[in-house]
Amino acid sequence: MSRAPYVSFRVTPTGRRANAADIVAAVEREIAAGGLPTGSRLPPVRVLEQQLGLSKNTAQVAYDELGARGLVETRAREGVFVAAPMVGIAAAAPVTSPPLPIVRPPALMKPENHRGGLAIGTVFIDPELLPSEKLAECARAVLKQPGLATLYDPQGFAPLREQIATRLNARGIDCEPDEVIVTTGSQQALDIVARSLEIRRVALETPVYAYAKLLFETLGLATTGLRLDPFDGIDLAAWDRALATARPGMLYTITSFHNPTGYSYTTRELLGVLELCARHGVAIVEDDWGSDMLSGSEYRPMLRVLGGRNVVYVNSFTKKLLPSLRVGFAVADRAIVPSLLAMKRLATLGNVWLSEAVVAEFLARGYYDGHLAQLQRELDARYAACLTALAELMPPGVRWTTPGGGPTLWLELPRGVAVEAVVAAVARHGVIIDERSAAFVGEPHLTGFRIGYAAHPPETLARGLAIVADAIRALM
Ligand SMILES: Cc1ncc(COP(=O)(O)O)c(C=O)c1O
Numbered sequence: 001m002s003r004a005p006y007v008s009f010r011v012t013p014t015g016r017r018a019n020a021a022d023i024v025a026a027v028e029r030e031i032a033a034g035g036l037p038t039g040s041r042l043p044p045v046r047v048l049e050q051q052l053g054l055s056k057n058t059a060q061v062a063y064d065e066l067g068a069r070g071l072v073e074t075r076a077r078e079g080v081f082v083a084a085p086m087v088g089i090a091a092a093a094p095v096t097s098p099p100l101p102i103v104r105p106p107a108l109m110k111p112e113n114h115r116g117g118l119a120i121g122t123v124f125i126d127p128e129l130l131p132s133e134k135l136a137e138c139a140r141a142v143l144k145q146p147g148l149a150t151l152y153d154p155q156g157f158a159p160l161r162e163q164i165a166t167r168l169n170a171r172g173i174d175c176e177p178d179e180v181i182v183t184t185g186s187q188q189a190l191d192i193v194a195r196s197l198e199i200r201r202v203a204l205e206t207p208v209y210a211y212a213k214l215l216f217e218t219l220g221l222a223t224t225g226l227r228l229d230p231f232d233g234i235d236l237a238a239w240d241r242a243l244a245t246a247r248p249g250m251l252y253t254i255t256s257f258h259n260p261t262g263y264s265y266t267t268r269e270l271l272g273v274l275e276l277c278a279r280h281g282v283a284i285v286e287d288d289w290g291s292d293m294l295s296g297s298e299y300r301p302m303l304r305v306l307g308g309r310n311v312v313y314v315n316s317f318t319k320k321l322l323p324s325l326r327v328g329f330a331v332a333d334r335a336i337v338p339s340l341l342a343m344k345r346l347a348t349l350g351n352v353w354l355s356e357a358v359v360a361e362f363l364a365r366g367y368y369d370g371h372l373a374q375l376q377r378e379l380d381a382r383y384a385a386c387l388t389a390l391a392e393l394m395p396p397g398v399r400w401t402t403p404g405g406g407p408t409l410w411l412e413l414p415r416g417v418a419v420e421a422v423v424a425a426v427a428r429h430g431v432i433i434d435e436r437s438a439a440f441v442g443e444p445h446l447t448g449f450r451i452g453y454a455a456h457p458p459e460t461l462a463r464g465l466a467i468v469a470d471a472i473r474a475l476m
Contacts, residue, residue, distance in 0.1 A: 003079060007040040011052060018052045023062035024069075031071060031082060042072060042080040106218050107438070108211075117427075120464040121434035121450040123259060123319065123407050126457070129378050130322050131362075131371045138361035142354065149353045154345045155337075156182020156329070157356035163363040164329055171291075172305040173313065175331045181340055184351050186287060186316035186328035187211060190252070192343040193285055193312060193330065194219045199249025203242070203282065207439035207446065209259040212252055212287065214438060224248050225441025230261035230401045230410050236272040243280040250283045256300040257290030257406020260439050260450040264290075264300060264403060274307045285312045289319065294405035295380050297373055309333045317359055319407065320372065325355045379407070385458035386451065386465075393462070393469040395476060400451070407454035411468075413447045417475045423449075425471035431464045 011018045011026040030036045043051070048059040063080050066072040073083045155161065161177040168175055183189040190212050194202075202216050206225030216223055224246035226239045253273070255265045265273070277284055286303045294300060304313040316328030332340055344351075362368060386409070390400050397414030413419060423433045433449050440446075453461055 004041045006043045006047070006079070007036055007082075008043065009036065013052075018054060018058075020058050020062040020065065023048070023059060024065050027062075027066055028069075028071065036082045038082055038084050040082045041078075042082070044079060106214050108214065117430045117432040118460065118464045119432045119434070119455070120452060120461065120468070121260075121408070121432070121436075122452040122455045123450070124323060124452070125319055125375070125379070125407055125454045128457075129375055129454075130320075131367065132322060134367050134371070135322055135325070135358060135362060138365065138367075139354075139358045142357045142361050149357070152350035152353045154350040155341055156180065156351065157353055157360055159364065160327075160356045160360035161329075163360055164331075167363070167368075168313075168331065171299060171302070173302065173331065174309070175313075176334070179331055179334050179337060181330045181332070181337065181344060182351060182356055183328045183330060183344065184348065185318045185326045186289060186314045186330075187215070188344065188347070188351075189314040189316075189328055189330035190215055190285070190287070191219075191347070192340045193314075194221060195343040196336070196339045197221065197250060201246060201248040202250045202252055203246065203248040204252045204441065205254065205258065206441040207260055207436070207444070208252070208441070209254060209287065210436075210438040213441065216252070222248075223441050226251075227445060228258065228261060228263060229445070230258070230263040231399060231412070233263075233266065234269045234272070236269070236276065239273070240276055240280075243276055243282060247280070248282055250285060251277055252285045252287065253303070254287045254289065255291070255303055256288060257293060257403050257408070259289065259406075260408065260410060260436065261446075262401045262403035262406060262409040262450075264405070267301060270301060270303055270306055274303065277307075283310060283312070285314060288313060288315045290406040291315075292372060293320070293376065293379070293407065295376050297369065297376075300405070304331070312336075320375065321359065321362065321368075325359060326352075327355050327359045376405075379405075379454050382453045382458055382461070383409075386453035386461060389458070389462040389465050393465050395469060395473045397476070398469075398472060408450045408452045410446070411448050411451050413472060414476060415447075417447070417472055419447055419449060421475050422468065422471050425474065426464075426467050429467045431467045433468075 009026055009030045011022050013022050027036070042063065045059040045063065049056065063072060067074060071083055072080050074080050158177065160182055161180040164180050165175050165177045183192065194216055201222040201224060203224040203226055204213060205228040207228065213223060224242060226242055228234060255270060257264055284303055284307060288302055291300045291302055304311040310333060313331040318326055318328060330340060387402065399412040401410045403409050413422065419436070426433060436449050437444060
């Protein structure tokens with residue numbers, strides 16, 4: 001049985017060292033002032049003697065005297081407790097701490113790992129396709145090195161930052177390891193950027209990765225939605241007007257395999273966006289979760305390459321390696337690294353060295369490119385199977401995007417079929433479609449949802465898509 005925690009009180013010695021009378025006086029004073037409620041456990045004799053440097057038995061003598069005065073009682077094997085007050089002496093009123101004044105939690109979507117159901121919109125990649133064995137091997141190697149790292153680098157494990165910079169250099173991004181900040185997923189990269197901003201308004205595509213939008217809003221930033229139609233592309237003239245009117249200071253953009261639509265900017269659009277942002281004085285944060293999720297070890301162009309060092313670049317290993325490692329990063333020009341890093345340090349001081357060291361080891365062993373190539377072959381097969389299933393199953397009027405990479409595509413319902421009705425109908429058959437209204441800034445201009453073809457074996461996804469197709473047909 002664990003004992004109750006003991007109370008503490010101040011003993012003021014009358015001589016060079018406290019004596020038993022000093023302890024008696026201190027306890028009496030505290031009880032009279034209401035500082036030791038009835039039932040409080042007094043410090044064990046040994047503890048009090050050790051703390052005050054008393055000779056043996058001094059505390060026991062004091063407690064015996066307090067007992068004789070009826071102020072404390074000794075309970076066998078439990079300790080010495082403040083006795084109930086004598087009749088006529090009111091017990092101190094219990095004090096309850098007031099609740100923490102806090103804002104209401106933002107309405108977050110349900111966690112993606114809906115138990116039991118088939119989540120057909122998830123962005124995660126099937127764990128079967130992730131290199132958990134090789135990562136475990138790297139973890140063992142890291143742990144075998146003599147001693148654990150005792151200190152951490154607030155900016156992130158230096159060998160990992162070097163590996164990241166080298167990989168990005170090979171893709172045309174000029175950056176140095178001291179311009180890489182390792183983060184807890186790219187979500188923390190977005191968080192430190194948002195906390196560092198001097199501006200009050202950001203622009204983002206609508207729809208957009210919902211947790212980026214919610215994060216910006218929660219940190220008090222106003223948002224301007226730039227309409228993205230994944231079937232027609234970007235209306236640069238409309239974006240021009242929106243930027244001129246709203247005057248945001250920053251654009252957050254997902255240029256490759258956009259979440260949730262799967263859309264990838266054309267080169268003309270990338271250049272057009274750069275031109276617009278330059279003209280309107282809008283800085284760019286590029287969330288590049290997808291540029292390396294493309295077959296044949298190819299990768300898509302990035303704004304950070306075309307638009308230069310002022311573009312803040314964000315990416316992550318979490319989807320492609322193992323979500324639980326939570327390793328992402330931001331790349332920023334050296335001039336602004338101190339501000340971003342300060343925000344990270346205030347949040348976490350530094351992140352978990354072990355995760356960072358495991359990813360660094362994985363990269364240093366040259367495992368990553370081989371893994372990506374193998375993963376992409378499997379994703380390509382699943383993508384092709386998904387397109388085939390959609391073509392076979394979906395009734396006329398249903399459209400879908402053809403991203404050709406990344407883990408998801410967008411399914412657009414025929415006019416007149418309400419998304420909510422489809423969501424409710426398929427839920428009755430255990431198929432879960434992610435809540436999607438949080439992804440839009442303002443009123444949704446699309447009527448559809450994300451399909452994650454990377455998360456499930458083709459037969460499983462086809463089973464889910466058949467249920468979706470039946471629901472749509474019934475509602476048409
Ligand atoms: C576009 C995009 N950016 C960033 C994130 C954050 O992911 P993580 O923190 O796991 O890197 C996600 C997660 O799904 C995402 O879809």
